[in-house]
Amino acid sequence: MSAAVTLYGASYSVYVRAVRMALAAKRVAYDLQPVDIFSAAEDHEAYRKLHPFGRIPAFRHDDFVLYETAAINRYVDEAFSGPALQPAKVADRARMVQVMAMTDSYGYRPLVWDIYVERVSQARDGKPVDEKLIAAALPKARTYLSALDALKGDMTYLVSAKASLADFHVAPVFGYFLQAPEGRQMLSEFPRLARWWESISAMPEWSLAVAE
């Protein structure tokens, strides 16, 4: 019998990983239905019925279909028992939403695409590396890390003393950024974020999220 919960996507995707972290934290069993959105060989026409914008992930719980990671993770937290993944205090919950939105708007592109993909993935595939793109992304990445560091302050996790959906949203972005030497160098400028990365990447949720 298939699980009531299906996550559509690929294990390499930062957004799929964010949802897998939440599902792991809530101990929800799920099927990971492979959708390799970047594969030209796959026909994604059927998938577009689930996600009209053709991004991953999409999510199904029985008959309920949802896309957009922030919405999926909020649903996962509220629909299933287990530890609360959103802070109890109104202000902390607002911070959580802020951190997730600023990661989407200002972090994902420079850290993952402009720095990790150019420096690590393109080089690994023997493709030309766009040094200008990397150089232009570095100040954007520093602004993002600086803002994240200021919001986190001395708390253990990004928006409260406990890991929340904000941490699960950001961790996969760091997971790629830190594979680039520029990412590791920049993190060393932010010791509080470096300690956060040590904590979050040691969580079983992280290992489960990146598993093939």
Ligand SMILES: N[C@@H](CCC(=O)N[C@@H](CS)C(=O)NCC(=O)O)C(=O)O
């Ligand atoms: N806003 C979407 C973003 C999802 C997204 O951009 N996923 C990437 C993979 S990490 C994707 O599907 N990219 C395919 C493309 O850009 O064509 C969400 O929150 O789920």
